[in-house]
Amino acid sequence: MKLLAKTLLLAALAVLPAAASFTAGERVIVLNSGDGTVSIVDPATMKEVKRIPVGKEPHHLMATPDDKELIVANAASNDLVFLNPLSGEVLRRVERISDPYQIGYSPDRKWLVSASNRLDRVDLYNASDLKLVKRFELPKVPSHVAFNAASSLAFVTLQDSNEIAAIDLVAHTIKWKMAVGKQPAGIWMTPDDKHLLVGMTGENHVEVIDWRTAKSVKKIVTGAGAHNFLAMGDGRHLLISNRVSNTVSVIDQQKLEVKESFAVPGGPDCMELTKDGKQLWVTSRWIRQVTVIDMATRKVVGKVPVGKSPHGIYFHSHAARQ
Structure with a gap:
């Protein structure tokens, strides 16, 4: 009987979701775009412990290059709020940033690029002091940002004109624009610096772009509403949220093909993967929830009620960004 009981206990433990490793006292930080x-x-505990006002329409967030601060971009209140990346405590605010919907640091840490979704332009700032250098009129609805490895180009999706644009960060000019599929949103540079991957939110695929020739070379079918990307940290695999089909797909960046897809409810949008790869936290945009996925089983193991229209998400103990 003792042997049977031990066998049953081990079998039960084998199907339990693996607990992810977080730093003691660390918090998950979620932006609620709809209520600021x-x-x-x-x-x-997978429970909200505090909700704090930060500004109007906080959509996206990213850590500073030194990982000492977490930046929240408030599009409608035209400012950046800097948080403690472990606790979420507000540290400071910079008020001279116009309509920062999505932001990105160039790999050389020289530039901060801001996509002004509402104002149809892209702003270029000095990363060191956040002084405006130049504005690029780029209708319509600049959305997400990526860079080449040399930091010579920034790439921006133009969601409502069904294009992507390349901005020359040396000459401060628009180098090219090209047509792509419907409603391009998330944009990602592959680790080998060869291809841009662009999520087509108005369709069901990721478009593969040879950015040196400004030509589309392949379509990777993922799911309806292909939207935003997150690296899995192994230098090869990439996640994309499919907001309409309520799935997340795993893309092999070497083969440029889908490896698998799994269900995530409520319009999955932004994602964060734990450093140990055990849990994926996803903002479920349409149901005021963060959904936690056990990556061993690809099953939902947590549902965290949050504010209206949760968008960006971050925690400090995240997987590598490639």
């Missing part, structure tokens, strides 16, 4: 707040979530 940030939800602070305890990853151990």
